[in-house]
Amino acid sequence: MRRLDTRTIVVASHNEGKIAEIADLIGPFGFSAKSARELNFIEPEETGTTFEDNAAIKALASAKASGLPALSDDSGLVIDALDGAPGVYTANWAERADGSRDFVMAMNKVEKALQDKAALTPEARTARFVSVLCLAWPDGHTEFFRGEIEGVIAPEPRGTSGFGYDPIFAPEGHDRTFGEMTAQEKHGWKPGEPQALSHRARAFKLFVETCLAA
Numbered sequence: 001m002r003r004l005d006t007r008t009i010v011v012a013s014h015n016e017g018k019i020a021e022i023a024d025l026i027g028p029f030g031f032s033a034k035s036a037r038e039l040n041f042i043e044p045e046e047t048g049t050t051f052e053d054n055a056a057i058k059a060l061a062s063a064k065a066s067g068l069p070a071l072s073d074d075s076g077l078v079i080d081a082l083d084g085a086p087g088v089y090t091a092n093w094a095e096r097a098d099g100s101r102d103f104v105m106a107m108n109k110v111e112k113a114l115q116d117k118a119a120l121t122p123e124a125r126t127a128r129f130v131s132v133l134c135l136a137w138p139d140g141h142t143e144f145f146r147g148e149i150e151g152v153i154a155p156e157p158r159g160t161s162g163f164g165y166d167p168i169f170a171p172e173g174h175d176r177t178f179g180e181m182t183a184q185e186k187h188g189w190k191p192g193e194p195q196a197l198s199h200r201a202r203a204f205k206l207f208v209e210t211c212l213a214a
């Protein structure tokens, strides 16, 4: 495992929701970080078939373009009744013909697919959010950190916090969806704490424990 010995990195993302969460998570560690979006880097095409593949594509593109270590996140919603869909194609389900993203449409698509499978009870609507973080260096070295959180798909969207599919995902042990939680509740983690809640915070905790540990 290669340690990260600089605190100047690129956050290899163009997704405002993810950039905000990663900024929150790295905040306490004194990072100076710019996002690929702020740096006007071209968004690479996600041609992989796994979260790991796509996370590596994004992190390596930013590390090579900047000459700095870069941290990416590839994530998605894996729904059991839909045989794991939308999975690595979670962002695609929100894509409109003009290239813009519409998550109300995407959440309706999920609901329609679940109804087509007669998946109406919480037991039939189990799912997990997955986040794979990739830390890539300009020399091509990569490290991966995977976080998952089990939950259920709510019968209708609830709450306006967060981003993407947050309003339809209620994490295990909670009645509220991520869309009804503050960012701090969704992370469920602070440096030094043993537990984290969201998939991204769980992956980030692994990154801290392995690449940043003294």
Ligand code: IMP
Pocket (backbone or CB within 6 Å): 015, 046, 054, 073, 074, 075, 076, 077, 088, 090, 091, 092, 094, 129, 162, 163, 164, 165, 166, 178, 198, 200
């Ligand atoms: P990608 O990693 O850029 O391929 O996109 C991941 C997709 O999953 C995006 O459409 C996000 O909206 C969705 N997603 C990932 N993490 C979360 C989350 O924490 N909350 C809600 N949606 C998420």
